Amino acid sequence: DGMNVLFIVVDDLRPVLGCYGDRLVKSPNIDQLASQSIVFSNAYAQQALCAPSRVSFLTGRRPDTTRLYDFYSYWRVHAGNYSTMPQYFKENGYVTLSVGKVFHPGVSSNYSDDYPYSWSIPPFHPSTEKYENHKTCRGKDGKLYANLVCPVDVTEMPKGTLPDIQSTEEAIRLLNVMKTNKQKFFLAVGYHKPHIPLRYPQEFLKLYPLENITLAPDPWVPEKLPSVAYNPWTDIRQRDDVEALNVSFPYGPLPDDFQRLIRQSYYAAVSYLDVQVGLVLNALDNLGLSNNTIVVFTADHGWSLGEHGEWAKYSNFDVATRVPLMFYVPGMTTTSATHGVRVFPFRDPFNHIVGSVPQGQSKKVVELVSLFPTLAELAGLQVPPACPEASFHIALCTEGTSIVQYFNASEVKAEGEKEGCDDTDRCFDEEPVAFSQYPRPADTPQWNSDKPKLKDIRIMGYSMRRIDYRYTVWVQFNPKNFSANFEHVYAGELYMMETDPNQDYNLYNNTSHGW
Numbered sequence: 001d002g003m004n005v006l007f008i009v010v011d012d013l014r015p016v017l018g019c020y021g022d023r024l025v026k027s028p029n030i031d032q033l034a035s036q037s038i039v040f041s042n043a044y045a046q047q048a049l050c051a052p053s054r055v056s057f058l059t060g061r062r063p064d065t066t067r068l069y070d071f072y073s074y075w076r077v078h079a080g081n082y083s084t085m086p087q088y089f090k091e092n093g094y095v096t097l098s099v100g101k102v103f104h105p106g107v108s109s110n111y112s113d114d115y116p117y118s119w120s121i122p123p124f125h126p127s128t129e130k131y132e133n134h135k136t137c138r139g140k141d142g143k144l145y146a147n148l149v150c151p152v153d154v155t156e157m158p159k160g161t162l163p164d165i166q167s168t169e170e171a172i173r174l175l176n177v178m179k180t181n182k183q184k185f186f187l188a189v190g191y192h193k194p195h196i197p198l199r200y201p202q203e204f205l206k207l208y209p210l211e212n213i214t215l216a217p218d219p220w221v222p223e224k225l226p227s228v229a230y231n232p233w234t235d236i237r238q239r240d241d242v243e244a245l246n247v248s249f250p251y252g253p254l255p256d257d258f259q260r261l262i263r264q265s266y267y268a269a270v271s272y273l274d275v276q277v278g279l280v281l282n283a284l285d286n287l288g289l290s291n292n293t294i295v296v297f298t299a300d301h302g303w304s305l306g307e308h309g310e311w312a313k314y315s316n317f318d319v320a321t322r323v324p325l326m327f328y329v330p331g332m333t334t335t336s337a338t339h340g341v342r343v344f345p346f347r348d349p350f351n352h353i354v355g356s357v358p359q360g361q362s363k364k365v366v367e368l369v370s371l372f373p374t375l376a377e378l379a380g381l382q383v384p385p386a387c388p389e390a391s392f393h394i395a396l397c398t399e400g401t402s403i404v405q406y407f408n409a410s411e412v413k414a415e416g417e418k419e420g421c422d423d424t425d426r427c428f429d430e431e432p433v434a435f436s437q438y439p440r441p442a443d444t445p446q447w448n449s450d451k452p453k454l455k456d457i458r459i460m461g462y463s464m465r466r467i468d469y470r471y472t473v474w475v476q477f478n479p480k481n482f483s484a485n486f487e488h489v490y491a492g493e494l495y496m497m498e499t500d501p502n503q504d505y506n507l508y509n510n511t512s513h514g515w
Contacts, residue, residue, distance in 0.1 A: 014302035029278025060372030226491030370400030
């Protein structure tokens with residue numbers, strides 16, 4: 001009958017996970033999933049902002065085709081009436097279900113998370129989501145604030161819970177219903193943390209003593225970073241605790257001790273998230289569904305933790321665009337579990353010490369826009385056709401390519417051996433490439449540089465990531481007709497990964513640009 005799909009997408013999660021080699025972060029449940037999965041270590045989002053990234057990977061189209069670079073338009077009206085990945089599964093006999101933040105809520109998904117097109121029943125949103133930005137963080141003076149750094153006593157929170165806990169409960173409830181009804185499902189679960197505010201149960205702080213927390217390896221603004229490339233992290237400046245620091249705009253910096261507090265709380269929020277993921281996977285096991293359910297785990301984009309003197313997303317750097325991506329496919333990434341054997345026993349991050357390594361790892365550069373064709377292929381559905389160059393009038397096609405070909409491919413190729421490629425154009429010289437982009441209102445940091453509205457966009461930074469470099473050009477952009485003028489280049493960036501893995505030394509002006 002084909003397999004079920006459990007699609008887990010996390011807000012603002014960069015790959016700070018044990019299975020990605022992070023020695024500090026405790027993520028035993030996600031690591032356990034990785035130990036049964038193929039893990040992609042070079043996966044990138046198409047824009048480091050929630051709504052554009054999600055609409056892009058859920059439709060399989062790039063931001064220039066969805067025409068969404070902000071939060072304020074619905075692609076079906078504004079660009080083209082494109083089918084989505086869950087819609088395609090729904091049309092192929094699946095019950096499609098959405099829990100938490102899958103589509104970005106609001107106008108960009110028609111105030112309905114694209115229901116009824118994408119989902120069989122109305123999407124679930126946690127009732128406590130509305131308190132996210134309320135004053136729920138207790139300060140040292142005992143008063144309540146709307147802080148960035150916000151460890152809480154869950155019993156003191158509205159309704160005595162937090163949104164991600166509610167999403168976990170609903171996801172488990174729906175798994176039970178699907179099992180009882182023997183229905184084939186596509187269940188998408190979207191977790192909020194570690195999105196700001198960093199509000200999570202305070203006990204997770206114990207996992208990260210402050211003395212173990214370092215600053216970013218490169219907490220300064222790089223000398224040759226073009227001003228257009230810098231994001232001034234205005235959203236965190238508006239939190240009560242950051243505002244009280246009275247940090248100068250646009251470059252800061254934040255005081256070192258506060259930088260450590262942010263990093264500590266980000267890691268703690270990741271461990272809190274790990275527990276939620278562990279509970280859902282454990283339920284999958286309990287219901288006997290882990291034998292016939294594909295599990296995908298990813299994020300909408302990363303989040304800068306002080307690298308380049310930057311915080312949050314809103315840039316083209318790896319720290320903002322790189323995401324975790326793993327696929328568990330029973331019988332493919334792992335031998336089919338024998339009946340009754342646990343695949344995902346819950347692991348307590350407070351007691352769990354032993355790390356686990358990925359079942360398989362690919363260093364191939366891949367993009368989130370490829371999720372749609374990849375999942376279709378894994379589920380045995382017909383893979384949507386490749387989009388032509390202009391596809392506004394085509395309901396079903398994809399600008400990504402299925403990455404299933406990389407699942408079993410040996411990483412080490414014999415000298416001189418080339419990988420087969422059906423279509424040289426799409427293969428781009430046979431070496432995969434990831435494209436990301438980010439809009440700016442001006443070539444110097446403004447208050448709206450992080451999240452410019454469409455009408456204010458004047459520059460688009462197009463970025464290309466290959467295994468050995470990242471190359472970005474910031475070019476003139478006209479928001480009225482969505483056109484980029486590559487003849488008018490404001491600035492460029494070139495980072496060579498082998499010698500500069502953190503992307504601190506811009507070589508653009510040392511090179512000729514006839515690429």
